[in-house]
Amino acid sequence: MADAVIIQTAARRRRFANLFANPKVLFGGGFILLLVLLAFFAPWIAPKDPLEQDLMLGTLPPAGFPGAEPGYYLGTDDLGRDVLSRLVYGSRVALTVAFVAASLAALVGAMLGLLAGWYGGWVDAVVSRLVDIWMAFPPVLLSILLVAILGSGVHSVIAAIVIIDWTRFCRVVRAETMTQASMDYVTAARTIGFSRFTILMREILPNVAPVLIALVSLEMGIAVIVEAILSFVGLSVASDIPTWGGMIAQGRQIIHHGWWVLTFPLLMLFATVLAFNQLGDGLRRVIDPVMRR
């Protein structure tokens, strides 16, 4: 029996190692991890105060370009604020929105999807109709409207994303649940006498999880973009908190004499979304034990 235990932990370790052997997980996950550290330790990492204005140092180019000032590695905006520091602090809002909004949307959507897919009948009918009606609203308009009603702020942005995007999870999880429910091992669990709820948790949920995790990761990327869009139109957080979307909006106005103010947050946004997508795809492949897809 001791042998068995050793083999078991070895298998677990192997699976853990597999996780990082996948290049998508390694690079996507690595980048996100870096970003998390950046956001968490922003006060120590950012070289300057992101809010400190100095009109004498306005629109400085990044290091290495003529007219650059030492200490302002990525230059300054038209109000003389350090772009690098704003970028670092901006990751706080981006990541908060990404993690909280995507998790909440997944929670709501997956729960309803599981119930609809597994219990069927009137539960399914109600949930499906709700999703149909929900999806008839144009999403961008709805989010702007929602934030306008709820008032601006991180909470409103998160609420808007959850309210709009839970349907994405619900539809996928419902379909996947129905596929799993038709498998023989679910019938086997019924013949064993597990209750319906136990079967849902023990047999079905673990098989829906890979798809769900991939979807959460994708949704985090989407949330980052939505937050940036709302910041861009000035509906996200108060203007004294640096956000990438806000920086892009600001940079747009001075694009001709200060391209860096727009470029760096745009690059950051691009890299972050790409990293989330890659991570999601990689995780799905690694977590699925059968690799049947």
Added chain:
Amino acid sequence: MSLLSIRNLSAVSDRDGGTPILRGVSLDLAPGEVIGLVGESGAGKSTISKAVLGMLPRTVRITKGSAIFSGRDLLSLSSRELRKITGSEITLIPQDPMTALNPGRRIESQLTDGLRLKRGMSSTDARRRGLELLEEVHIRDPERVMRAYPHELSGGMRQRVLIAAAFAMDPKLVVADEPTTALDVTVQKQILRLIRAMQAKHGTSVIFVTHDLGVVAQICDRVTLLYGGMVVEAGATAEIMERPRHPYMQALLAAGPRYDRPDRALAPVPESIFAGLREELASFDREEVRHG
């Protein structure tokens, strides 16, 4: 004079790190002959048929050998030259009649594809030929079937349509890949009878891939038994069924339950026979390494 002559064919799977999947396979097929390729899963029977059809997956690499068909080596032809042969001189009856037909196209267009595209027939001529073919495979209402979509036909009917399509081009060689595995026994018998009749009428050679020794006994002139990509036993069907030489063949014949032999105890293939087979494979691989 043989129509197809496979000599010393070896192949490896690149996906499994260069594992041999065919080991020096040789077989000959005379015009008008039906040969059975039998073996359990992983024996290499479908690899051989795919090689003949030019449909090997990218992960499979031929390392040695030739497959001479009507004087040309199928394995060294360019993919353009190969396309001229497969689908017209060599055709396929697939395993699963449910997925082999496109659900979105009518039978008529699927049946006459080859005639129009490869033979350059007009659609009226192709249609006339299609109706003849459906009659030839004993489909009662050919006009209706031509207009039908695949889902409107039963499994047996679809397999008849696929047989008609395989013989439409008047091929010299038909590869039948487990064509009755998905069918009920009563339908299986009709389909076997039909393949044999079509083959005899057109003088076509058939490679019949199956795992069912009963089917082999009833439809094949000769049989080749494979294990691990190696030919274990080959010869005339009646001869082998009555006097199998290789212990593996003997064990397989003993292992299959038979409704007409109730007194016979279930006899799983003994592990010692598999051990012997593995030793044969290993010694083939050693020889291969020695001779490069």
Added chain:
Amino acid sequence: MADTLLSASNIEVAYGAARNIKVLHGVDLTIAKGETLGIVGESGSGKTTLGRALLRLVDVTNGTVTFDGMDITRLGETAMRPLRRRMQMIFQDPMSSLNPRHSIRQILTGPLLLHGLATDRRDAERQASKVIERVGLPLTTLNRNPHELSGGQRQRVGIARAVVMRPDFVLADEVVSGLDVSTQAQVLSLIGELGREMGLAVAFISHDLSVIRAICDRVMVLQGGKIAEEGPCGSVFEAPRSDYTRALLDAIPLPDPMPGWLER
């Protein structure tokens, strides 16, 4: 019969929203303790539905199912639960019948703990080890996941899961049709041995009459949701009364040269 374990009388099953697609048209059967009944038929004969109706996995529209003297036709899920232990099933496709995310250990110990057949985790583990050895697999199999096993090994795990709860009745639905001939014989003899050892009543569903004859005491031939013929294997195979049975037998190709068989 005095020692009848499972019986069905006049059961009908219909599918569809309006229950208008009838699959079974009044089927009767009895299975005695320790007996193996073969249920044979072609696709659409209703054999799979019949099996699932016996286990109350599909609802019957008419008729009654009796298990050990108890009418279970309309029992609710909760009322069925204690009986579930006593009625088990082995599936056709061992890949889809084993949850890919569970280890074989979890698959075997879960049911034992659920029904309180094991005092604790260690006891469940001990019983699982015993049964895995009984079906001829090494103990390390417990640590594997289903996709790491071969088809024959998976089917052995499927059998182990069914017998680990020491049931009285097992439904085997096309359990060898996906297996190679050499593995088939092993799995069939394993089921035969276990049946005798444990005194199991078995309903053995198959499309293959040769397989049925190798393992069953009695056989029932289904055609289009009705019984075409039923009786002890000896008499049904030696002297079939129904034309359909005769046609089925005649359609089986045997590995002997039988000149003229194809034209018959």
